Amino acid sequence: MPKIPYSNARSPSRLLTAAESELANTDIDGSPLEGRIAGKLRHPNIVSVYDAGESRLGPYLVFEFVRGDTLAVILKSKGPFSIRDAVAVVSPILDALATAHKMQIVHLDLSPRNILIDNDGVPRVIDFGLSQFVHQIPRNPETIAGSLHYMAPEYFTGKDIGPYTDVYALGCTFLELVTGKRAMHGKSFTHICQKIIAGDIDFDMLVDFKEGPAYQQFLCGALAKHIADRYADCDVMQDAFRTFVRNAELEDATSDGAAQHSTIEYLLRRMCKKKDFPTISRTLADINRLTGEDSDASVEKLANVILRDFALTSKLLKLVNSSFYGSRAGEITNNSEAIVYLGLDQVRMTANSLTFFGHLSGDSNDALLKDSMTRSFLSGLFSRYLAKRIRLPGSEEAFICGMFQSLGENLVIFYFRDEYDEIRSLMQSEAVDKQAASRSVLGVNYATLGTAVAETWRLPETLLVAISGIPDGIAHETTSRDEHLRDFAVFANELCEIALLAEQDARDAALAAL
Amino acid sequence: MPRSLRFESSIELDAGFCIKLLNSGLEKLAQYSPLFEINVETSEYCLAVQLWIDQCYEIENEVVDDASPQVSSGGQ
Secondary structure, eight states: OOBOOOTTOSSTTBSSOHHHHHHHOBOTTSSBHHHHHHHHOOOTTBOOEEEEEEETTEEEEEEOOOOEEEHHHHHHHHOOOOHHHHHHHHHHHHHHHHHHHHTTEEOOOOSGGGEEEETTSOEEEOOOTTOEEGGGOOSSOSBOOSBGGGOOTHHHHTOOOOHHHHHHHHHHHHHHHHHSSOSSOOSSHHHHHHHHHHTOOOOGGGTTSTTHHHHHHHHHHHHOSSGGGSOSSHHHHHHHHHHHHHHTTOGGGGOHHHHHHHHHHHHHHHHHTSTTHHHHHHHHHHHHHHTSTTOOOOHHHHHHHHHTOHHHHHHHHHHHTSTBTBSOTTTOOSHHHHHHHHOHHHHHHHHHHHHHHHHHHTTOOOHHHHHHHHHHHHHHHHHHHHHHHTTOSOHHHHHHHHHHTTHHHHHHHHHOHHHHHHHHHHHHHHOOOHHHHHHHHHSSOHHHHHHHHHHHTTOOHHHHHHHHOOOSSSOOOOOSHHHHHHHHHHHHHHHHHHTTOSSHHHHHHHHHHO | OOGGGTTTTTOOOOHHHHHHHHHHHHHHHHHHTTTTTOOTTTOHHHHHHHHHHHHHHHHHHHHHHHHSOOOOOOOO
């Protein structure tokens, strides 16, 4: 049995504080493991570590700043959750830990103190201070660290630690969540240890709940004292949880929609912290508000919004005087004239595309991003041509639909390059399409992310339809103008994508499939 | 929905038309490239599209050449 260093602790509930262990828990090269591990984990339900390093005062970590309270504080102040409310917490936390376990990372200090409910109500796992890569977990360590009431029997029986150790801690946490009492409580440190080793868990408090027996069955697989009887990792535990949710008819408490919403919120928050996303968002939202169907804004107001952005003003005037809109070279000299000449709808579309294109690729030396934006521009041209070919009214709108159809992907290239690389790699290794790969990596697919951002920019409904893509399901006749524009935009983007294939045979096959 | 049916009711195009579409699109792109600060001569993407178009036209020319009647160069 390893030595348990609790002599400095006032109570035996905490064996070694995370702060102490963070400094002690370093990798072979001396860098803090938490930084290395949590830096690899990007998940909407894990508080991000932005940076880690060494200062003259010692190792440091830079965390995402999140306002909220830990589950421990909430349980103390508001009491236990109903099982229905608990489901909304358990589901995303399991998703976060399943992701960590898939990356061979174990947390090893899960408890209500390390789960935060942020001010938007999103549960987030914090404090990877004791975490390890599975292959680096020390065998038979001299000391053990963690929070006693949530420590699995293997800590005290000398068995190997692994992902199932996190499963046990979550089992304890999820039981406490609905009972308000620790799963492992006792009069003394020794008493608690004995109960943990014996697997002596009191589920009696669950009898009052309608879903109690099903919840107990789910938790039994997490709290089994023998490793072999326990869920192997949080991925397996997540499957069992889904079965419980289905059997208890609690699907609505953990709908994909709610999870997706929190993922999008998380991605938007990350975007807002980077570069000039808030500025472009404000400009686009103002332009679309002032040119919206129910707007009675004056030409002057719109001209002033455009004027706020010097680059946009300059490009708008260049474009309106180019042959793109007929030959009026040199005739239009200010925004107000451009608005009167083109009309509100046209200005809205032009300003949207110029702002977006200029923002993402204007000053960039990033070849990948430039090429992606070029592809979007070419898609816009194709869409416009296809719309003109069938004499669909408003072919200019087809241009912007084609250009914005890949909004989600372009945003990910610009804002989340690591995830974009991961998505490309997944597409190649698993032979999945980009929407499936992006959903797997980001939690939402490109189309959903693009649509969500487009909504915050107040882009018109026609564009939202195009960005959403063609829904899965039974084929039906395309009848509305919006659906035609959407189909052109998707087709144009897919055609443009075929050019990325290296082999002529592959291009021929893709073209035939299209 | 099967992928092959997605555009059935909106777009009726054959592969040959797609290549012509690419070609004219690329020309249009070159025309407006200064406005959008795109350098079509150095953009890897534009070069890939151009290569694709060139290869398609090469194949088309080969087919045309193969189908042309052979002209004997020998004298009588």
